[in-house]
Amino acid sequence: QQQVKQSPQSLIVQKGGISIINCAYENTAFDYFPWYQQFPGKGPALLIAIRPDVSEKKEGRFTISFNKSAKQFSLHIMDSQPGDSATYFCAANGGAEAAGNKLTFGGGTRVLVKP
């Protein structure tokens, strides 16, 4: 029940195209859904995050769509650029304060943007 399932595992997109990554969760106590971007040799860095009181959040070329009833959320990268080539992780967190702010990560999606 703590799992977050992410797909696809990898994605190749042409420069200017749209990258779409999907995640699904089971635990209805989750109430915070961040996306992290990780470049090789680096730690994950927060890209964008959403809470379930909204269905969409946009920051620049990055948009999270959230479907609470389906327990799914997705990341859309518009106008993908070669610099976006990285591994993207969805994550989820939530529940009581005693949960210790533990993030449950999805399996990751390796995105390659071809020039």
Place this chain on the structure above:
Amino acid sequence: EPEVTQTPSHQVTQMGQEVILRCVPISNHLYFYWYRQILGQKVEFLVSFYNNEISEKSEIFDDQFSVERPDGSNFTLKIRSTKLEDSAMYFCASSEGFGSVANTGELFFGEGSRLTVL
């Protein structure tokens, strides 16, 4: 920009040896974490630490693991007797607040310490 720093960047050790991984969290942060990432796999939670005690730990964080904040700046992860399967990238993270409630809950990750157990 403030950042989480980790040392060493890479450590090679023999099975059964003790390893200490060190982290300096962002100075005004109150919550500290260790995560690990086995090569090519997802990032997994190990432990969270607040107010000088563990607030949550995963099933991975067994008796071989311990954490400590020995002074006002460092946060360490100790593996008492390393096993081959402990080989992974270990990430330290810190946050100002608590993520699911306040906007200050963003986790900032360090660049990781790669542990290789031979």
